[in-house]
Amino acid sequence: MRVAFAGTPEFAARALDAIISAGHTVTLVLTQPDRPSGRGMKLTPSAVKQVALGRGLTIAQPRSLKTEDAWAPLAAADPEVLIVAAYGLILPQSVLDLPRRGCLNIHASLLPRWRGAAPIQRAIAAGDQRTGITIMQMDAGLDTGPVLLQHPVAIEPDDTALTLHDKLAKLGAESIVVALARLETGDLPAAPQPDHGVTYAAKLDKAEAELDLRQPAEVLERLVRAFNPSPGAFLRYGDAPVKIWRAALVRAEGEPGEVLSSSPSGIVVACGVRALSLLELQKPGGKRLAAREFLAGFHLTSASRFQICVG
Numbered sequence: 516m517r518v519a520f521a522g523t524p525e526f527a528a529r530a531l532d533a534i535i536s537a538g539h540t541v542t543l544v545l546t547q548p549d550r551p552s553g554r555g556m557k558l559t560p561s562a563v564k565q566v567a568l569g570r571g572l573t574i575a576q577p578r579s580l581k582t583e584d585a586w587a588p589l590a591a592a593d594p595e596v597l598i599v600a601a602y603g604l605i606l607p608q609s610v611l612d613l614p615r616r617g618c619l620n621i622h623a624s625l626l627p628r629w630r631g632a633a634p635i636q637r638a639i640a641a642g643d644q645r646t647g648i649t650i651m652q653m654d655a656g657l658d659t660g661p662v663l664l665q666h667p668v669a670i671e672p673d674d675t676a677l678t679l680h681d682k683l684a685k686l687g688a689e690s691i692v693v694a695l696a697r698l699e700t701g702d703l704p705a706a707p708q709p710d711h712g713v714t715y716a717a718k719l720d721k722a723e724a725e726l727d728l729r730q731p732a733e734v735l736e737r738l739v740r741a742f743n744p745s746p747g748a749f750l751r752y753g754d755a756p757v758k759i760w761r762a763a764l765v766r767a768e769g770e771p772g773e774v775l776s777s778s779p780s781g782i783v784v785a786c787g788v789r790a791l792s793l794l795e796l797q798k799p800g801g802k803r804l805a806a807r808e809f810l811a812g813f814h815l816t817s818a819s820r821f822q823i824c825v826g
Contacts, residue, residue, distance in 0.1 A: 516699055519594035519614065520563070521545035526684045527600035528562035530621055533688035534598065539695060541572050543592035547603050548576045579604060586610050596698065598691060599653060608655050618653040619694060621687045623680075624716070625649060625665055627708045630658035631716035635683065636676050638716075640741040642733075645669050646679070648687045650694045652705050657715075661705035664694050675743040721746045726759065727824040728771040731788035736762050739791075750784070750793075751822040760795035760803050774819040779807035784821055 518539045520531050523546050535541055544567040552559035560568070567574050573592070577585040589597070590613055597614045599606065600621040611618050624634035626649040631637075638646045647667035654660040666689075668682055697703040724746045726735050735748075739762045742748040749756045769775050769785030776783045781792035796809045 517595045519543045519597045521602040522563045522600040523547040523561045523603050525562040528566045529684045529688045530600045530691050531566050537692045542594050544572050544574045620651045620653045622649045623683045627713040629716040632718040634716040636741040648690045675740045677744050725824045729787045732786040732791045758797040762791045765790040765792045772820045772823050777815045781806045
């Protein structure tokens with residue numbers, strides 16, 4: 516099939532690579548403009564652009580798709596279908612109407628649960644036991660279109676946003692190839708999303724990453740995993756933010772913020788209910804370290820306390 520593709524991060528790049536490998540003709544790739552990245556803030560192409568460059572594909576990087584000039588390259592590419600995955604720009608109705616067979620979206624949840632920008636992180640933070648991939652026919656709403664395919668995946672107790680992302684990226688790439696094959700043969704029925712079970716996965720805010728130790732340890736442990744690797748959960752010790760990369764639940768009690776014990780196996784901090792053992796930490800300007808190495812350069816005593824988040 517003649518396919519156009521719109522996407523930006525690694526999640527989308529894997530899908531683009533799978534579509535090309537399946538033998539479809541990609542007439543145009545839409546991706547976000549290059550962004551400053553790294554210590555030198557050098558302009559860096561998106562993961563999707565890097566795949567497209569490697570495959571010799573035509574690329575367009577509009578800052579929006581609100582004007583006819585912006586989406587003219589897509590019209591000229593004349594795709595049968597547009598595949599969208601974590602693109603980052605809103606598609607107006609004029610763009611949705613361009614491909615003859617419409618626009619298909621690869622979404623990292625089992626819609627209608629977790630519509631929106633951060634479905635992977637919100638699923639982990641909420642304690643969901645499963646999530647998945649939805650291939651959806653796009654409409655003008657926010658992830659409200661009819662469902663074409665769904666494939667579930669379990670959320671394991673040790674899954675972080677990174678590990679779950681990788682599972683879903685692989686599943687999304689496989690699912691869109693199946694969807695295109697079925698679309699080509701006319702065997703891809705659409706089912707409207709149910710009205711019940713709708714939740715929204717709001718974009719992550721860095722302010723959420725500061726852990727409130729008045730909350731139950733179970734909630735905080737999920738947040739540590741949900742915000743790994745970005746934006747990175749953290750606690751404050753004095754004026755210093757200490758990033759928490761890995762933590763485990765502990766059956767212990769104390770005043771929230773109180774350091775109950777510190778040993779090479781972990782730093783145990785009291786929460787609103789039970790406690791967290793901090794297993795991997797990072798101080799400002801330092802490296803990510805296991806508790807044993809972290810404590811070698813970070814002095815804690817039985818009177819030590821982590822600050823309580825205010826706000």
